[in-house]
Amino acid sequence: MSSGLVESSTTTTDQAMFLDPAIRDWVLFPITVIMVLVGVFRHQLTILMTGEPPKADIKDLRQAKALMRGQVLAQNKSYIPASAFVERKKYLCDAYENGTYLKNKASKEQNAANLMTDPKNMEVMMDGMKKQMMGIVPQTLIMGWIQFFFSGFILIKLPFPLGVRFKQMLQSGIMTPNMDVKWVSSLSWYFINLFGLRGVFSLILGGENSADGTRDMAAMSNMGAMGQQPGQPQDYNKLFLGMKDNLSIIYHEWDLDSIEQRVLVKYGKQPRLFKSARK
């Protein structure tokens, strides 16, 4: 602390500014307190609005697990004998082709656009939208409030010196090129709070809370990509056909083809010559 004081008295004597204690009481603390309160409020609101998780449909499950079965077969194929593998491959390929495991067999020819009409998918998507709206609206309001009332306020002075590079980060909203970077503006204080309060929230609300605003920012920047969003309906018919193609070109080799040599080597009955034979 003392070094900071010495520093400020020597290098920045020309910037001996004194902040009104009222700024601390009526701007600095209110911004922080309100942001914490809004976070807590948002968390409670999310709990209220989420309600019961959508009930899983047994046909959905069956569909997903059938796909998983193909993946497992492709992955661990070398641990079962060739006859067993061929049997399963044939069965699964036929089943995928005929849509045995499809949730809606009539929808085999359906394209992805029609999946949107499934009321359950609609619900999932609406739920996501609601959550995102809840994140964006309060943050926008607070930011507007700060910009309207407190733009241009200097709130705190950091006890350590910083380079000029931090000027943009710590003094947004203030157009004074010569001011020392140690001074933090109100808008910057808002951003510091926005990103820094995560720890405080997990302290008051527990680890799995939905008060944090930064996640929504990440979600928003992803919106454009629109790639594999969770809860997005998937066209299982397409996935099944892809898996069928995958399975049908797989080359099967039993892992136990050279097991005799491996065991003999393991128990020291044979020199380690067959290393290359083992895949």
Add this chain to the structure above:
Amino acid sequence: MSSSLALLAEIRQSSERRPFEVLKLAEPLLNKGTISQAGDDVWLVYEQVFLAAIDEGQIELAKAILITLQKRFSGSQRVKRLYGLVNEAAGHPGESKKLYDEIIEKDETNVLASKRIVAMLKAQGRYAQAIKELVSYLDVYANDFEGWLELAHLYLGQHMYAQAAFCIEEVILLQPANHYYHLCYAEINYTMGRLDIALKEYLRVVELSTDNVRGFYGVKLTADRILDLVKNRPKKDQLHFSLDNVPQQGTLERLSQLATERLVNAYSEANAACRTVNEQWLKE
């Protein structure tokens, strides 16, 4: 007091089945009412003690706990299943079946209730029905290796070896590194006379689990029988596998020798009676 709660939590998380210890730990908690120190976990502790009480046959205690749970969570499907368990333990399987059916009607993805129905059918000795239920369960939950294992055992009880082998293959696909499943597969194949696969799977067992005695007994038995067949050349239609698939005679002899050696070594620490039995078996 909190130490016993911590111990209970540990048992709960490792999902070990140690009803005696659980009851012993929980008894003072229940009597003194300090169980509420568990905070939000108190209901989990109640459920745990309930299951332990059922395991130990203390149905009165189980019923008392169930009333507490029912007060807190009326209409819960999870508590309903516990009612089913109490009825099973008290010998009213009909009531239980009704409760489980109600649960499934409300939520057809309730895995625990579906499993209870199979277990109940098995306990009643209605194996054909148990198999049917389990097959329809596995049609949905194809990645449940414990389900496949259970189905394999049910099939084995009916001497349906080909079906059991299929189930064990599914288990191996899902859990390829567990030597016990390879052992089951080897033994089923041996029983079916598919000695080529049996030998390889027995070898896999001793590769995964060093000096596995059951595995080496299998290696010894299978290798000797294949050697016998190779020397005598029986008619083709008497065999359940092709002699072209087996390793060379020299390899078979070395495997048999290795198994003998490891078995003698494994029993070298055992008492004399065990050792002589083992040696006699190996001589035959």
